[in-house]
Amino acid sequence: MSEYQYYEFQAIDRPLTKDELEQVRALSSRARISATHFVNEYHYGNFRGDERKLVEQLYDAHLYFANWGSRRLMLRLPTTLLPARSAEPYCVEDALTCWTRNGHLLLDFAYSAEDGGEWDFETPFTLASFTTLRTELAAGDLRPLYLAWLSALTRWELKEDVDEDEYTSTIEPPVPAGLAQLTGPQQALADFLHIDPHLLTAAARASGAAPSQAIDKDALAAWIRALPQHEKDALLLDAALGAAPQPGPALLARHRAASHGQAEPSTATRRRSAAELLDAAHEVRSEHTRQQEQAHAQARRAKQLTRERHLDHLAENAEQAWQDIANLIGQKQPGPYDTAVTLLKDLREVHDRADTPEEFARRLHDLREQHRAKSSLMRRFTDADLTTL
Template sequence: MSEYQYYEFQAIDRPLTQDELEQVRALSSRATISATHFVNEYHYGNFRGDERKLMEQLYDAHLHFANWGSRRLMLRLPTTLLPAQSAEPYCTDDALACWTRKGHLLLDFSYQAEDGGEWDFETSFTLASFTALRAELAAGDLRPLYLAWLSALTRWELEEDVDEDQYASTLEPPVPAGLAHLTGPQQTLADFLHVDPHLHTAAARASGTAPSQAIDKDALIAWIRALPPHEKDTLLLDAALGTAPKPGPALLARHRTASHATAQPSTAARRHSAAELLDAAYEVRTEHTRQQEQARAQARRAEQRARESHLDRLAERTPSKPGRTSPT
């Protein structure tokens, strides 16, 4: 059975230096490599680098998937945009890990197929489908983190040795607003992590409306004017030289914090236990199955009516055979 692996890295906040490029080129002679990108496919063998170290030192996003079911997405953000304490409630052993290194928060989303599962030769992803998640998280939208927790619960439900008391005692993390209406990258992440859509629907019912991303331009202008001149000079110099991450997201995050407008998880709704969510997902799944069966029954009835109508029209167009006369 042929193996296939895909590796992609992207530098977003700053390009790699020449020395860093040489370091990366030493890891592969076949990869497509630039100052901002690394892409390689493996039909045999494995990537020689350490993905975790490369993310800690050089890159801001990483994607890996293999046709035996292994999937991994890593994102790196400055802790000024997303502090570790905001992400930690959503971390689980087999879906999301987070840690800090040199002023950055690293998020490691992962999915491992169960042993004995079928190999996937059709599915394909690119990192471009996920990089917008980084900007969403920087803006305070924590829906991608909650989706990782749902992915872990999806797999936990399939385990056979879990005590019911564990489900009852495990509470969901803070529920971000807008779960019922995911962005495109968030829906791609849900598919990537195999989130049960019925579980997602059940969880979304406790979620508020989508967080507003609108910016009060007048308030932002006033806030920027109030920044100390030496700080503005430093920001412009760093932007011109490319010696620091793009200042926009960091400034917006600081502005939201200062004006108490940062989108936060909804805390008004009661947090549900894993058992409650799984029971609600069962009800959603049952109702979905009932609606599907009803739709199929309606389709069969419509098909039967169409067939009978067609036969009736054929009968009307078929002339009657003349009767036979007796010989005289």
């Protein structure tokens, strides 16, 4: 079975220097490398670098996946935008870890398929699907972190050696607003981490409405004018030199915090245990199954009603149908032959409903006798069980 691994790194806040580029190029001779990007695919062998160190030192985002099910997403952002204390409540083994290095918070989202799982040969993700998560986190939107915790719970439920008391004693982290209205990158993360959608629906019941992303430009302009001149000069100088992260996300986060308060997870609702969430997910799943079965039953009834109306109409115009069959056969072409066979099968059902199967058998016999030299037609009759035996 062929192995496949994908590695992608991206520098967002500043491009790599010439020396840093040389350092990265020494890790691979086949990778696509630029001052802001590194992409390589492996069908054999492994990446020689240390992904963790590369993100700590050079890159702001990293994506990895292998076709045997392992997945990893790493994001780096300044602790001034997201302090470690905000992320730590969501960290859970094998799903999300965080640590700080040189004034940055690093987030490591991970997923590993259970042994014996099917290999994935069609993973469509690229790092571009996830980089906006950094901006969302910088603005105080903690939904990506809660999603990682849900991913861990999704996998935890499947394990067979977990004590039931553990489910009861494990309490969810603070619930962010907007879980029922994920952004595009957040939905991509939920898919990437294989979160049970029913569990997500259950979790979202304790989540408030998504925070508004609308920006009042006049209010923002007034707030920026009020910033100390020396601070604005320093921001512009750092932006021009690429010596610090782009100031936009940080300024927006500060503006929102000053205007409305930093976006905080919901505290109005009692935090639930893992057992409560899993029970709620079971209820959601059962209701979803019931609705699906109901929808399928309605679709079957509608299809049957359509079928009955078709047969009623055919019964009222049976002689015209027999004439249509003769005309179709007279065209001596595969398509009309197939249409004639379908019409004959419908007529057989019409005669069965009218309790006149003998009449259908007689007319079919005459039809076969009349056209028995047409081998293609006769083969179609036989395949459709339109015989007189």
